[in-house]
Amino acid sequence: MSSGYEGNDSHPHETSLSDILKANCGESVLKCYQCGKCSAGCPLASEMDIAPSMLIRKIQTRLKVHEDSVLSSYAIWLCLTCETCVSRCPKEVDLPKIMDFLREESLKRNMVNPKAKDILAFHNSFLESVKYTGRLYEVGMVGAYKLRTWHFLQDLLVAPKLFLKGKLGLLPHLIKGNLKIRNLFDRITGKKED
Ligand code: SF4
């Protein structure tokens, strides 16, 4: 059975990433006329393997070979959602929204760039903390991150300083209605029906 996005490397295919993006987020990459202002202002562009404007261009081509390079890029995991690009874009292309969509799609298709595994571990640890306590529980999040990445010694000397300044609570503070937040996460991830 077709997954809907297979295609010949050099010909546009039927259900392109551009179409799925438009259907899911309402964003059209066709608005972009490649002025490059987003890449020029992006604070992370120099670290990215594909600059923001080039990511858009690749999606515009509707070619699977370019779409795959976008979905397996490191760049989509480096985006900070700082919104500098949107504020500069003359066509109001919402790049942070597009980056969010691309990360989700990359996960769904099992195409996450190996260099991004620590970033993904951070995302998962952060969301897990919010899911179970309703807010960020720093100590729990850092513990979960270290267990996922095995970076047990990283930033170890910072923790006592933060603790002495009262920035780290040893125990989590549950918010009122935290079970509702947990149910929300379960519904979004399909572990619970509506
Ligand atoms: S600033 Fe906007 S129009 Fe210019 S390249 Fe970036 S996304 Fe395209």
Ligand code: SF4
């Ligand atoms: S939102 Fe992402 S792509 Fe846009 S400028 Fe910030 S880091 Fe770069």
